Amino acid sequence: MPLTVDFGFKLNDYNIVEDTIQSGDTFGSILEKQNLNGNQVYDIVAKVKDTFDVRSIRKGKPFLLLRTKDKTNKLQAFIYQPDRLNYYIVDLRDSVVAHKRTRPVKFVTKTIAGALNGSLSETLQNLKVDPALAPKIAKIYAWSIDFFKLQKGDKFAMTFTERFINDTIYDGVDSLKATYFEYKGKKIYAFPFSPDGSTGKQQYFDEEGKTLKNFFLKAPLKFVNITSRYTKSRFHPVQKIWKAHNGTDYAAPTGTPIMTTASGVVEQAGYTAGNGNFVKVKHDRTYSTQYLHMSKILVRRGQRVTQGQIIGKVGSTGLATGPHVCYRFWKNGVQVDALRLNLPTSTPMDSKLKPKFMEQMLPLKKVLDSVSDVKFRK
Known part of the structure; x- marks a missing residue:
């Protein structure tokens, strides 16, 4: 059996119980099923409370019990995962101690180009991209593109980052770095930029530094x-x-x-x-x-x-x-x-910020255009 290491433990060394928190479960009730009495559970809770609030466990969340492989099946550790990124360890091996750990995250940048075939969500899914990116894109373009008017074959390209936990576990799209959609025969670009450095809040601008926000949204509904x-x-x-x-x-x-x-x-x-x-x-x-x-x-x-x-x-x-x-x-x-209608736009970017924006934008646009040229070259 290949060696499996996770949560900082050599899992092959233990008898493992994997389960999820059920309705009515408490930290105490789970441990009491492992031959620990009420006083022992009380002592454990008291020792770990500064790191792990046992009342925070929620129905449906996964946990692991690591037990010895001998006939005693003595509990060695309780591991609780509130989400895919974080986990808590209650280590009972030598002395009772709790740790909060965060898995390493890697960000991978990807650029794709494609043409609509069905809805944007369906098209992204066919391109092996998380379809959850579609509503984010629609929100960015809410002032610039009526997505209900896009047609089959309309082209687009986008650069985005994906999160991977422990290098292998896909955890969704982290951010959209650049994109364009063909709309009414024109490429509508979108690049994030923070005009206010103090807040870091990003807005989206086209390749000329014009804001995508207009006086009017393009449609009164979403996703119809x-x-x-x-x-x-x-x-x-x-x-x-x-x-x-x-x-x-x-x-x-x-x-x-x-x-x-x-x-x-x-x-x-x-x-x-x-x-x-x-x-x-x-x-x-x-x-x-x-x-x-x-x-x-x-x-x-x-x-x-x-x-x-x-x-x-x-x-x-x-x-x-x-x-x-x-x-x-x-x-x-x-x-x-x-x-x-060509409807009025919001306030344009401050001219003092435009050089910095252009410096950030041009390399991103170059990548989008080069991938598009390869994809759609006749």
Whole structure:
């Protein structure tokens, strides 16, 4: 049998019990099953309390018992793992002592390029990348890309770091260092940078140092599909007539949160036969947005709302065949297609910081572009 070393022990030397904390288990009840009486358990708890609070054990978390291989099966150590990275050892071999240990972590940087085939999560999974990266990317691009408008074959590339515990145990994506997505025929880059060195808080900028944050989010929902886009004429599914559809429909299950795409004041909140439950938000003198067919309204007229705030829930009230939100957009009092607007951006990067940003960004962009060139070279 090959030698197995873990938690600082030669595991081959012990009779091992592996289990998880069950409902009703306590540190004391586990040890008492190992032929330790109540007084012995009390002494152990008292000696380890400064390092290991035995009350912190939680249902479902794994633990190991290391016992002697002789007929006594005497308990030598209790090892508790609150997560994959950290563990506690209660060592009973010579004298009772507790240790908290953290496994070594290695960070590996990877750059990939690909084309959408299904959802972003599915595409990443097919590329052997943690699909949990998808919502992080969507959040970064929430102001710049309507992910519901991306199509099969749209290209992207990204550089990210992955965590490995003990060199071999995969522990997910740690950070996104650089990425681009093709959107409306243009590469939209995103690079993290901290404009405020005192806080270290990162924002995302494109290759010219322009912030990705805009005055408006690109969509009022997360992780859903567009069912129909802005058009001057469509066959209305309820009224059975051809008419203009001055909005963008986002299908989603009933109860899905609806976000206001920009800060402003609730101008209207109510019900009409066509719109169902709806909210209209005035953002400034130029722009207003409206959200139709809600199952529930969560704001009131005159209320100030902030970008991304939940203002209602998806429903199918009014003239609607299924649960969705119809997103409408006004500019200077005229209803327009939100998907085609070049909307105002936030404050640009301070010119004094741009040289430092460019120094960090250019090598990352070069790697992205070189991997893309190899992947998509004809």
